[in-house]
Amino acid sequence: MARDLGGVLILLVPVLLFVWRTGAGGLDVDQFLSRSILEFSSSSAATPQRTWKANGSRNSLPMVGDEDGMEEILRLARRPEAVEWVKGVRRRIHEHPELAYEEVETGRLIMAELEGMSLGYRFPLATTGIVASIGTGEPPFVALRADMDALPIQEAVEWKFKSKVPGKMHACGHDAHVAMLVGAAKILKAREHLLKGTVKLLFQPAEEAGIGAKRMIEDGALKGVEAIFALHVSHELPTSVIGSKAGPLLAGCGFFKAEIRGSEGPAGNMHYSVDPILAASAAVVSLQNIVSREANPLDSQVVSVSTVNGGSNLDSVPESVTLGGTFRAFSNTSFYKLRQRIKEVIITQASVYRCTASVHFFENEGFYPPMVNNEIMYEHVKKVAISLLGPKNYRVVSPLMGAEDFSFYSEIIPAAFYYIGVRNESLGSIHSAHSPYFMIDEDSLPVGAAVHAAIAERYLSEFGEIIVNSKKASARAIGSIKRKANEYLDG
């Protein structure tokens, strides 16, 4: 470890000197340095040395032969009363689903549970969001996130805890995500004296619509946070199996809607009108060519036109046609390139047919950057999952064209997103998210809680010290540079 830290400092001292000398404003050196440590150590130190000792001075651990606490965390999660309780939390939320930014009862339930554990929290952020804290109250801070919103879907599963709200359903498992994070809070609270920093629990509204993650960030949810982790239930992995991958995991996802305007006229005498239907048809065909002719075939992308509306009279062309759809890509560059080309193609094709067009991208409602897992944070998730559940319960998964607003966090700080399996053929939990038949194997709930807790606790013990030390070192380095510069100027 000392070698890597030395390497970073050697690299950074000239940079810091330069920054100080040129007086570059606004650069947060601490953040810059700690970020660089993470980036720098990716090649050589993906698994930083553990700083815990089984019989460590301050934090001696309760179990002999369990020096990283994994067995104890699983034991806490799997106590029969803890399992019943975490299932109960999920069922209460499942019965009362609430849509984006309406998660009032869900929030109340969460806050009541947090108060029951004597945990402090901030409320509201992003209208209905909550951020709870566990640990020393001091840096380093690591965050775990759960989303709270349901979907406008009528539940078709007949079971005891079926949604009691007509037309609304937790069909994406966000009820399970909340229960797992509340479950993690209980485990972490029991181990609070062992935490080498602070765990922030983010209960976020509006993942399905309304980009709640962005609002949480705007309301300060990531203040001081070094890294963030989140999970999502998956019907593709067997119960309690963890899956993820390094790098791009979920696509960037945007939507577009265009209006192509011509002029209305008799369909028997087209020279009196300007036909927006033909212009729209040309635009639809040209949009298909963006991916097939302009994108690298090894860089998966999608442009789909999913609605076309215009006209109702068989004997006249309408004044305008609207068309719209979605686009996906796995890199920020490709994603923004698609956005630009969709706009150009529609406007230019419209003009070929003497029409005008405008294109709207819903940037404040449903515009998600690609979800890219930080390599080091991904390795951390993998290592913790394997040491908690064994190598048989970990899978490397393929990227998916779906999207997640967790990507807003991952744009800002090192982040990793992973799946936890809920598939169980004998229970029938085999339907994909957003299906009215969606259901989960609830035996995954305590395991999800344990994985969350273990990831955060071990993050603080493994990375926390590196970050705190690097900050002290950077403060020392800056102090020494300033002293030398002053000596020079004085002399």
Ligand SMILES: *[C@@H]1O[C@H](CO)[C@@H](O)[C@H](O)[C@H]1NC(C)=O
């Ligand atoms: C750990 O600590 C306990 C109690 O303080 C002590 O009895 C034991 O000998 C220690 N074990 C080791 C390996 O140092």
Ligand SMILES: *[C@@H]1O[C@H](CO)[C@@H](O)[C@H](O)[C@H]1NC(C)=O
């Ligand atoms: C993605 O690209 C856009 C447009 O070029 C830019 O504004 C944004 O900062 C980029 N985001 C990241 C994470 O690079």
Ligand SMILES: *[C@@H]1O[C@H](CO)[C@@H](O)[C@H](O)[C@H]1NC(C)=O
């Ligand atoms: C599926 O659920 C049943 C009932 O809870 C359980 O006995 C079985 O072990 C589960 N199967 C898997 C693969 O988890």
Ligand SMILES: [Zn+2]
């Ligand atoms: Zn969803």
Ligand SMILES: [Zn+2]
């Ligand atoms: Zn979801």
